[in-house]
Amino acid sequence: MLEINENSSIAKDFRISVAPMMDWTTRDYRYFARLFNPHVWLYSEMVTTGAILYGDKSRHLDFNASEQPLVLQLGGSNPQDLATCSTIAEDWGYAEVNLNVGCPSDRVQNNKIGACLMAEPELVADCIAAMQQAVSIPVTVKHRIGIDDMQSYEEMLHFVDTVAQTDCTHFIVHARIALLNGLSPKENREIPPLRYDDVYRLKQDRPNLTIEINGGIQSLEATTMHLAHVDGVMIGRAAYHDPYLLAQCMQLWQQTPPDRFDIMQQFLPYIEYRLNQGASLSMLTRHILGLFQNLPGARKWRQALSGNNAKTLSDVDAALKHMQERIYTAAHCFVAD
Incomplete structure (x- = not known):
């Protein structure tokens, strides 16, 4: 720090x-x-x-x-x-x-x-x-x-x-x-x-x-x-x-950076709110494509959310769960090595 x-x-x-x-x-x-x-x-x-x-x-x-x-x-x-x-x-x-x-x-x-x-x-x-x-x-x-x-x-x-x-x-x-x-x-x-x-x-x-x-x-x-x-x-x-x-x-x-997944848990209700206002999901997900930049699985995250690949909020949640598993696995393998 x-x-x-x-x-x-x-x-x-x-x-x-x-x-x-x-x-x-x-x-x-x-x-x-x-x-x-x-x-x-x-x-x-x-x-x-x-x-x-x-x-x-x-x-x-x-x-x-x-x-x-x-x-x-x-x-x-x-x-x-x-x-x-x-x-x-x-x-x-x-x-x-x-x-x-x-x-x-x-x-x-x-x-x-x-x-x-x-x-x-x-x-x-x-x-x-x-x-x-x-x-x-x-x-x-x-x-x-x-x-x-x-x-x-x-x-x-x-x-x-x-x-x-x-x-x-x-x-x-x-x-x-x-x-x-x-x-x-x-x-x-x-x-x-x-x-x-x-x-x-x-x-x-x-x-x-x-x-x-x-x-x-x-x-x-x-x-x-x-x-x-x-x-x-x-x-x-x-x-x-x-x-x-x-x-x-x-x-x-002199403060601790927040966790990426905590940030997304806060942003998901906002996505839902904007969808209810008539915003398109792709218009919202384009802003979060770089969230996992330089981390394992970042490319898959971008692919899952780019364009119209994500059809519903459930697709975003599924991509987030996949990232959690990917990063956990990468960290676990690193510790094991």
Whole structure:
């Protein structure tokens, strides 16, 4: 177990969060993720201001109270629209609201949303100021270390300093640049090299700001390493493909990780509840495919629950019982050897 004490290089008020991910961090996933760790901060998928102002608010904003602390990430660039949506988020019960200045997708660029806004720090500052004036909950920014020809540390620092003049103090920094012309969103998560040192340097140069690092973080060991340099760690796809990583992070709070099977026993009633609401079983089981990542039988678990292989809740329960037997047998054989 990791030790965090008065002499530890990890701050006592550190923060671990799960990144907002389109089509992944749905409210069903967030309910599941919360069962692994009560301390981590969860994020909604990015929701555009237009979807909230002109769409089905409940569809985009509803959540289960157990998901808290929960952050709504907004996409937009109109200060008044963002202020209005921030007010709605606060009234809806969100603990924080975050502005997306990191998404590299062509679709959002065309609407002046996401990473392209790094080229307009004054506009981002106007947006943040309007949002802060509208609400009492914290307003934060998630951004890249650079975009296109704006790749230097100094340019990122200028962006942060400009936004920080609004008294915004919390910046989540994806430690890769985004190349908005020529790379897909997936390539922008993989091809530009990670520059963790730039994020560490930002914390050193602006110690009064809360700096949270994001990008390519896939283990408890890496999380611990980053916490020696910054205030928080945001975990992305690793928290989805291997959600037990969130349980392992309980060690950062000097607490014992929960058991995978106990987590599933808590999640099964939720699955039943959502099925009664009309949700499809495959829509729910897709979030739990990684539960047994790297354990004996993990592949069989994924196969049993993928697509429409599981027809009923009984099929999920049967797959769970099979995993219990498989893991027990593997552990028993190991002890016997």
